[in-house]
Amino acid sequence: MKISGKILSSLLTIGSILILTTSASAQQISDKDLKKNTAPVANSLSYIKQLQPVTYEYNQDAFKQLHLPGGKQFGFIADDVKQVVPAAISRHNNWFTAGKNNQRAVTTSQVDLEKLVPLLVGAVKEQQAEIEALKLEVQKLKAK
Numbered sequence: 001m002k003i004s005g006k007i008l009s010s011l012l013t014i015g016s017i018l019i020l021t022t023s024a025s026a027q028q029i030s031d032k033d034l035k036k037n038t039a040p041v042a043n044s045l046s047y048i049k050q051l052q053p054v055t056y057e058y059n060q061d062a063f064k065q066l067h068l069p070g071g072k073q074f075g076f077i078a079d080d081v082k083q084v085v086p087a088a089i090s091r092h093n094n095w096f097t098a099g100k101n102n103q104r105a106v107t108t109s110q111v112d113l114e115k116l117v118p119l120l121v122g123a124v125k126e127q128q129a130e131i132e133a134l135k136l137e138v139q140k141l142k143a144k
Contacts, residue, residue, distance in 0.1 A: 044122025050084040051076060051116075065096035066106065078109035088115040 032038075053076060058068035082089045090112050093105040 041118055041122045043126075044119045045126045047084055047119050048123040052080060063106075065098070066094050075113075076111045078111050081111050082109070085116065085119065088112050 053074065056073050056075070057071065058073065060068050060070060078089055088111055089109050091107055091109055093107050095103055095105050098104040
């Protein structure tokens with residue numbers, strides 16, 4: 001048996017069992033190196049204040065083919081979020097069977113909650129800075 005290739009580093013045959021072991025290496029790149037034009041997010045709190053969290057239930061009766069989850073959900077309305085943070089919206093094609101050999105897609109917008117996390121962190125930091133400033137002001141007033 002002839003085996004060739006750069007990745008193959010060893011070959012071991014035991015009875016009729018053939019075991020191939022390979023080795024490979026991966027280059028590690030910092031995510032900081034992958035990104036350019038980075039800048040702190042300013043006024044995070046102003047974005048967050050415009051978002052309206054909601055509770056909702058999916059309309060399973062009207063959209064049975066999408067197999068939407070049941071029960072109470074927590075989240076945002078994508079169209080509302082799009083007005084405030086357009087980058088946090090993604091579009092998905094939801095495929096379903098609409099008869100024999102007939103596939104259809106419904107395109108829906110969804111909020112990518114992970115993209116809201118940096119704004120939430122920035123908003124907390126802004127609020128914390130404001131709290132610290134107010135504490136200092138209260139201390140000064142008490143000292144008078």
